[in-house]
Amino acid sequence: xxxxxxxxxxxxxxxxxxxxxxxxxxxxxxxxxxxxxxxxxxxxxxxxxxxxxxxxxxxxxxxxxxxxxxxxxxxxxxxxxxxxxxxxxxxxxxxxxxxxxxxxxxxxxxxxxxxxxxxxxxxxxxxxxxxxxxxxxxxxxxxxxxxxxxxxxxxxxxxxxxxxx
Numbered sequence: 001x002x003x004x005x006x007x008x009x010x011x012x013x014x015x016x017x018x019x020x021x022x023x024x025x026x027x028x029x030x031x032x033x034x035x036x037x038x039x040x041x042x043x044x045x046x047x048x049x050x051x052x053x054x055x056x057x058x059x060x061x062x063x064x065x066x067x068x069x070x071x072x073x074x075x076x077x078x079x080x081x082x083x084x085x086x087x088x089x090x091x092x093x094x095x096x097x098x099x100x101x102x103x104x105x106x107x108x109x110x111x112x113x114x115x116x117x118x119x120x121x122x123x124x125x126x127x128x129x130x131x132x133x134x135x136x137x138x139x140x141x142x143x144x145x146x147x148x149x150x151x152x153x154x155x156x157x158x159x160x161x162x163x164x165x
Contacts, residue, residue: 050158057153060133063123064158068111070142077112079140079159088155090147095128101147109159110137125151
């Protein structure tokens with residue numbers, strides 16, 4: 001069973017509604033901006049929400065507030081920052097069983113690699129055989145690395161716009 005509660009709020013002179021959906025004991029908040037023109041149909045535009053890791057620090061989704069850049073026909077992904085002091089290893093496949101192809105230093109920005117996009121599945125991180133999430137990454141400017149980092153807040157966190165891109 002899913003319960004949805006709507007809460008109108010004022011946001012930069014635009015009508016905005018906060019939806020809280022309670023589904024199977026999991027609370028999800030989504031902020032939607034309502035955009036309406038006289039005589040035009042109502043359009044809902046989703047405002048990104050800062051992702052929260054689960055209780056183990058894992059990020060199963062790769063959407064965040066700030067997007068990287070990428071040449072067409074690819075889809076830009078969210079930016080993530082390496083936070084572990086020793087850096088992060090990037091593996092050729094999903095899990096520790098795959099070889100390390102490169103390493104990223106603390107503070108380095110990574111972009112979730114969505115490929116060409118087009119489906120919601122690209123916004124979910126791949127899972128290893130133990131169910132742990134791994135994010136396929138590329139550079140903030142779109143250079144293809146073709147490797148995966150562990151999607152955990154001890155290693156990477158959503159980029160919040162502090163520092164250089």
